[in-house]
Amino acid sequence: MTSPPSLQTTPTSEEDVAYNNMCKEHNHLMETLPKGHGWRVQYIYNYKGFWLNPNTIKSNLLLHTYFKSHTTDIFLATFPKAGTTWLKSLMFSTLNRHHHAFSDHPLHHHGPQSAFPILDVESYPITDFTTNFSDVPRLFNTHFPYTLLPACMDACKFVYVCRDPKDVLISKWHFVSKLRSKDLPPLTLDKAIELFQQGVSEYGPFWEHVLSYWRASLESPDKILFLKYEELKKQPEVEVKKLAAFMGKPFTMEEEKKGVVGEIVKLCSFKNLSNLEVNKTGVDKFANVAVIETKNFFRKGEIGDWKNYLSEEMKERIDRITDEKLQGSGLTLTTRV
Numbered sequence: 547m548t549s550p551p552s553l554q555t556t557p558t559s560e561e562d563v564a565y566n567n568m569c570k571e572h573n574h575l576m577e578t579l580p581k582g583h584g585w586r587v588q589y590i591y592n593y594k595g596f597w598l599n600p601n602t603i604k605s606n607l608l609l610h611t612y613f614k615s616h617t618t619d620i621f622l623a624t625f626p627k628a629g630t631t632w633l634k635s636l637m638f639s640t641l642n643r644h645h646h647a648f649s650d651h652p653l654h655h656h657g658p659q660s661a662f663p664i665l666d667v668e669s670y671p672i673t674d675f676t677t678n679f680s681d682v683p684r685l686f687n688t689h690f691p692y693t694l695l696p697a698c699m700d701a702c703k704f705v706y707v708c709r710d711p712k713d714v715l716i717s718k719w720h721f722v723s724k725l726r727s728k729d730l731p732p733l734t735l736d737k738a739i740e741l742f743q744q745g746v747s748e749y750g751p752f753w754e755h756v757l758s759y760w761r762a763s764l765e766s767p768d769k770i771l772f773l774k775y776e777e778l779k780k781q782p783e784v785e786v787k788k789l790a791a792f793m794g795k796p797f798t799m800e801e802e803k804k805g806v807v808g809e810i811v812k813l814c815s816f817k818n819l820s821n822l823e824v825n826k827t828g829v830d831k832f833a834n835v836a837v838i839e840t841k842n843f844f845r846k847g848e849i850g851d852w853k854n855y856l857s858e859e860m861k862e863r864i865d866r867i868t869d870e871k872l873q874g875s876g877l878t879l880t881t882r883v
C-alpha cells in the first residue's frame with residue numbers, strides 16, 4: 547500500500563500519483579453512480595448500497611488507500627444523530643480518566659466533537675492517518691457502515707451506538723434544516739420522512755447501516771460493542787461500565803466506591819455539556835469540509851421527541867419498516883417508548 551502523505555512533509559511524487567488516481571476514480575464514480583435527493587447537499591450517490599455525499603465517497607476512497615490501522619485502535623461508529631457527541635465524550639473521558647481531573651476537564655474547554663477525529667471528511671493532505679496520534683489506543687469516529695470499511699480494520703474494536711430511527715430522523719431533519727445550503731430550497735419534514743423511509747439519507751439506509759454492525763457484532767462480540775441510546779439514557783452507569791470494560795479499562799472496585807462512574811456520567815450528560823460556554827458559542831472544524839457551530843450538536847437529547855412531529859400513521863409506517871428489515875436478525879430497536 548502506498549504510504550500516506552504526512553503532516554510534516556510534502557507528499558512525494560509517488561503519493562501524488564496515488565492521490566491523482568484516486569481523484570480520477572472519484573470523478574468516474576460521480577458520473578456513473580445512481581443519484582438521489584440530498585439532505586445537506588443537492589445530491590447524494592448510492593455507493594455500494596449506501597447513500598453518501600460526494601466528499602464522503604472521496605474520504606472513503608482515501609481511507610482505503612491510506613489508512614493503516616493499529617490493532618489497538620478503537621472506533622466509535624454511528625449513524626449520524628444516533629449519539630455520536632455523547633459517546634465521544636463518554637469514550638474520551640472514560641479512557642483518559644486517570645489523566646484529567648473532573649473539576650478541570652478538557653471537555654470543559656473543547657467541544658466533544660474534537661475529542662477525537664472523524665475519518666469521513668476528506669483529509670488529504672491535512673490529516674496524517676498514521677502519525678498524528680501518540681495515544682494508545684487511538685480513538686476514531688466514523689459514520690461509514692461496517693461493510694464500507696477497509697479490511698485492515700477487522701482486527702480493531704468498535705463501539706456502535708444505535709437509536710430509535712424515528713428520533714434519528716427528527717434529529718437529523720432539525721440539524722440539516724440549520725445547515726442545508728441556502729442555495730437549495732428548504733427540506734420539508736414530509737420530504738425528509740419520505741426520503742428516510744426509502745433509505746435515501748446520508749449513510750442510509752438506516753436499517754442496513756445498523757444491521758452491518760449488528761451482524762459483525764454477532765460474529766465478533768469481543769470486537770464490537772453494540773449499544774443503544776435509550777439504554778444509555780435509562781441506565782447510564784451500567785452502560786458506561788460496559789464501555790470501560792470493553793475498551794480494556796474496567797473500573798476498579800475502589801473507583802466505583804469513589805463514584806468515578808457517576809462523575810463521568812454527570813460530566814457527559816446532556817444537561818452539563820449543553821450548558822458549557824464552549825458548547826454554546828464554539829465551532830467545530832471538520833478538516834477542509836465544514837465548520838459547524840457546536841451548539842448544533844445539542845438540541846433536546848431526549849427519547850421520543852418524534853411524538854411532537856410524526857402522526858400515528860407515520861410512526862406506524864416507520865415501525866413497520868423497522869420490523870420488516872430487522873426480522874430474523876435477533877436485533878430489536880427500542881421503538882415502543
Ligand code: PAP
Binds near residue numbers: 713814817851
Ligand atoms: P452527529 O452524528 O452528527 O455527530 P449526534 O451527536 O449523533 O450527531 O446527534 C446529536 C443528537 O444527540 C441530538 O439529539 P436530538 O436532536 O434528538 O436532541 C443531541 O441533542 C443529542 N445529544 C448530544 N449530546 C448528548 C448527550 N450528552 N446526551 C444525550 N444526547 C445528546
